[in-house]
Every structure is written in C-alpha cells, then in structure tokens.
Amino acid sequence: MGLGLAALLLMLGASGCRRSPAPPSPEYEQATKRWSSLYAQKLDDAYLDPATGEIEALLQRVPADSVDSVAAQDLLRRIEEGRTRMMSAAAEQQRAVESAQTLPTTDPSQTGIPQQQALPPEEDAGVDAGMAGPQVGSLASELVSGYRGCFQRAMPLQVEGRGVREGWKLSERPSCQLEFPSHADTMVLIEDGRVLALLPTSAMQTVQRYEDGGVVPPDAGL
Template identity: 55%
Template sequence: MSLRPLAGIASVVLLVLAPLACKRDSGPSADYEEAARRFRTLYAQKLDAAYLDPQIGEIEAQLQRVPADSLDAQGARELLQRIQDGRTRMQAEASATDKAIATAREVPAGTSMPTLTPPEPPGKAEPPDAGPPDAGLSGPQAGTPASELVSGFRGCFQRGSPLEVEGRGMRETWALADRTSCRLEYPGHVDSLLLVEQGRVLTLLPKSAVRTVTVTADGGPVTQPAADAGR
C-alpha cells in the first residue's frame, strides 16, 4: 500500500493551519496604555480645553504607533477619533466667539455711540448707600471672566452696545436682561453696565455715567444734550 496519498493529505492540513497560526495578535500596547493615561489626566485638568492643548499632539503620536494587530488597536482608533472630533468642535466654538466679539465692536458711521464720562477725582464723591444686607453683592463683579456672562448667572446678562472709553478705546459692555426674575436675582446690577476689558469685567458703572455721541459721516462727533440733568 502506497503512503503518497497520506503524505499529500498531511501537507494540505499543514497549509490550512499555517495561516491560522499567523493571525495571532501582538498583545497589549504600551504606547496605548501610556497615551490613554496621559489623555485622562489632561482631560481631568482642562476638560474640553484639553483638545486644544499642545500636549494632545504627543498623545496622538503615541496612539498612531499602536500596531494594527495589537489588542489595543481598536481602543487607539476610537481615542484618536474622539480627539479629532473634540479639536474640530473646540476650534469652531473659538472661531464663532472671536467673530461675535469682532462684530460687536464694529460701529458704522452715522450711528449713535455711547461714551463713558470720565469719573470724578477720588475723594470728592460721597460714599454710596450700602442698602440692605448683601444688596448688589451677587452676580458678576470686577474680575469676573467675560465667558461666564454668556451662559452663567441664569442667563440674566446680555451683550450691549460697544462703548468708547476715553483714553482706552472701544470696550465691550453687558447689561442685566429686562426680566423680573433677573432684577430680583441681581438687584445690584439694575441700571448698571458691565465694562469688559481683556476678557474680564473691568468695572460696573451706572448707565447715568454714559453720554451719547452721534458720529457724523465726516467723522466729527456731535454730543447730545444730557437728559434729566437736574436729577
């Protein structure tokens, strides 16, 4: 009896098993474990701002070094996609904020523009009435980040017209919304403006300290008469 047919069958079996043996993965990836740990730490510190942090580029480079046959390959791909989506979203939000600020500062010729009246020298003004306990102490104050005015404080503050401050130039302003709930929540901000400079509230000033100047087409200002001057 010939053994050649049996030898042929054995060869076929070996050829079938060989590709299966080559499909073994390379195990867990040290690059993925390190990148995932760094990302968790950075995100815990900065939240969504982490997507724009310079360190995120190093984390992406580590994830891209994870072998395709690693047990962590799928996790690396998912984390890379999360980082890319987060960066795109944060860049779009930053661009929209910059555009909104630039638009708010544009004042066309021929329109009325509020101007801040220079304050009186220190020592001449009478100290303001403190009012009832804790009156006017809630809400945004000098030093509050302007970003908190957008969605914080129960949405009670809205962007006003840009203000030309003598000696400082154009400045962004915010004011309390004309809603009963907001007036009750922040009584100290009624009839006041929040003057913003370099991304923070510079000061709170009464609306009575603002005078309106009409800018003519040739650029010459025409000061409007003060209203209720006898008050």
C-alpha cells in the same frame, strides 16, 4: 480507531497554529492616561493644548494588529473633531469681540433699550483686566448654570441693525452683589449664543413711541 485519532490530532494541531492577537499596547495605555489627566484639568481646552500632539503621536504608534488598535483610532478621531470644534468656537468668539467693539449707537424704540452699545473706556479696561463674571465672548449657556446662579434673564433689547437680543442681569442677592461687583447695574447682551456686550444700565432709558412710530417726548405726559 487509529485513523480517527490521527484526524483528531491533525485538527488540534491546525487550531493551535492560529495567530493570537497582539497584546495590549503600552503606547495606548500611556496615551489614554495622559489624555484623561489633561482633559480633567482643562476640559475642552485640552483639545488645543500643545500636549495633545504628544498624545496623538503615542496613539499613532499603536500596532495595527493590537487589541487596542480600534480604540486608539477612535480616540484620535475624537481629538481631531474636538480640536476642529474648539478652533471654530475660538474664531466665532473673536468675531463677536470685534463686533462688540464697533457696535453702532441706536435710537431706542422701547423700554430698556440701550442708547450706546459700546463699553465706556473705563468699563472696557476692567474687562480686559480679567474681572470675574461673564465677559464679551463668554458662552451664554454659562449664565444658566454657571456663576453660582447669580445671573437671571432680563428684558430683551433692541439693537439697531441687529434686531431684538436677549438680556441678562445680576441677581439682587447680597452674595451675588459681593461676588460680582463689576456686573452690578449692568445688562449682559447676548447674540448667537455668546456675550455680545456689557451695557451699563445708566446708558439705558425708557422710550415710548406712538402707534405711527414717532417718539413720545419725555414731557408729553405732563
């Protein structure tokens, strides 16, 4: 009986020597609170915010034996992946802006095709001034669910050297016309998921072609 009791005490003593995991990390708690607040304010732009560097520094100080270690490494990975994605999107947007500024003049071949893709100086100045509504480089997905639903799909546009591109226009609803007056009588041209150019409808005309590709003169039906 005494031997069995000794063995039991020995087993209990051995189990009591197991090392407990480190307590929750205050660095991780502080980092997650700051990240949640920053992302709530800036959404995906938070990945490129300078404050993110301080959050990453806190996460890197979480002890390896902490119960928060795995979660800290996961958040570090997500922040790095988000930063890479946003930097790539910014570079793509810059290329789209530069491309829109050098769009060539096209010979229209169907209804609604613009003759001039570049914005007139006065229109371009308005865009640079930060007017409301979609601008060159804006995400095309925002036209679907954003801007209070004031933009709708229009006819596709043929761009010389680029092919057919998707077109959007401002709704005729009075509330939309009042909220986005700078986009009235304007076609929003889409390429690769972003706004390529804002085209005044006054620069567009209906052009018909014969079956062999020749252009029908404007007075041919008279």
